[in-house]
Amino acid sequence: MTVLYQGPRLLDFARTPHHLQFNKYVLTGYRPVSTAQECLGSLFYVHNELGNIYTHGIPFLxxxxxxxxxxxxxxxDSTWICVVHYLACLCPTVGSVLxxxxxxxxxxxxxxDTLLSLDMFGVCLVNTLGALPIIYVTLLCYPTLQRTALLxxxxxxxxxxxCATTAHTNVLRLRSFVWQALFRFVLFLFRVYGNGVGSPNSMRLFVIMxxxxxxxxxxxxxxxxxRFSPGLFDNWGNSHQIMHVMVxxxxxxxxxxxxxDLAWIKSFQCPE
Known part of the structure; x- marks a missing residue:
């Protein structure tokens, strides 16, 4: 990326504020405490958060x-499915960039802490909104069960x-999504072994997701x-950036x- 202007002098791990010391293996490249305008200016010079900003900022656009x-x-028939799906795809990238x-x-x-809660809220929304169309389609032929499952x-x-917005460690934040993941797993089992419906091609895509x-x-x-080479991946290729790409x-x-699923549902009729 072209550096448009020389940014401020960056800090090492020991000199950065304590609340930003969450990865002891990233040793350099920390931005100093900045105003909002200076934070925006950091879009145009290299530092250890630049990759995190752009790996979600570009996909968001x-x-x-x-x-x-x-x-x-x-x-x-149900336009709300399209709306919640579109929002689900956007939510995690917005909070992450901010x-x-x-x-x-x-x-x-x-x-x-406010920004971190906003980031986690976006991650929670993709898990929440993204699963609603899956529930709707899987239980399409069971309206009462469908409404109950959605609720x-x-x-x-x-x-x-x-749980995610009040957690204080990455482990606790990841654990916040366990119940949602288990719920989706039960839905997938219902598609495979029960009477759940959906496109034959979508299951593989959701499992990979x-x-x-x-x-x-x-x-x-x-x-x-x-972890294996502290300092080598300070600006590029560290675990958080890898996670961003995988997200x-x-x-x-x-x-x-x-x-x-939406293409499949157009030609599907539940049995009488």
């Missing part, structure tokens, strides 16, 4: 512009949002590859799977 053209808004861009704001720990999942998700999300979370917790891939698989 692409999703915002391109996804509406691939969603069959007028071809499904968090990484302004995390060194001079407001200190209070601003940082239960929303309640579980509300609890997950509370969840696998990528879980693997990305584990990479972030384990902090590889920087984007997970969202893409969510989109592909949902589009498969």
């Amino acid at each position: 692409l999703f915002l512009v391109l996804l509406p053209y691939s969603i069959p808004w007028m071809e499904v 968090y990484h861009l302004f995390m060194n704001h001079r407001g200190g720990r209070h601003v940082y 239960v999942y929303i309640v579980l998700s509300a609890y997950g949002i509370y 969840d696998a990528l999300a879980v693997l990305g979370g584990l990479v972030n917790i384990i902090q590889i590859p920087e 984007i891939c997970s969202i893409i698989y969510l989109h592909w799977g949902t589009m498969e």
Whole structure:
């Protein structure tokens, strides 16, 4: 990336504020405490958060512009499915960009915690909104069970949002999504072994979606590859950036799977 101007002198790990010392294997490249304008200016010089900003910022712009053209808004009976799916694809990238861009704001720990909660809220929303079309399609032929499952999942998700936004470690944040993941797993089993319905091609896409999300979370917790060579991956290629890329891939698989289901549902009739 072209450096448009010389940024401020960057800090090493020991000199950065304590609330930003969450990866001891990233040794250099920390931005100093900055105003909002200076945080925005950090988009144009190299530091250790630049990769995190752009690995979600660029996909956000692409999703915002391109996804509406691939969603069959007028071809499904329940337009809300399309709306929640579109929002699900956008939510995690918005919160992530704001968090990484302004995390060194001079407001200190209070601003940082607020941004982190916003970031986690976006992750929770993709888990919540992204699963609603899957529930709707899987239980299409069981309207009462369908409504109950949607309500239960929303309640579980509300609890997950509370846990994720109040958690103090990456492990606890990842655990916040366990109940949602188990719920989706039961849905997948119902499709395979029960009377659940859906496109024959979407199941594989949804499984890959969840696998990528879980693997990305584990990479972030384990902090590889920087754990094996501290300082080498300060600006590029560290665990958080790898997780970002895997999250984007997970969202893409969510989109592909949902589009498969929406295309399939147009020609499907529940048995009498």
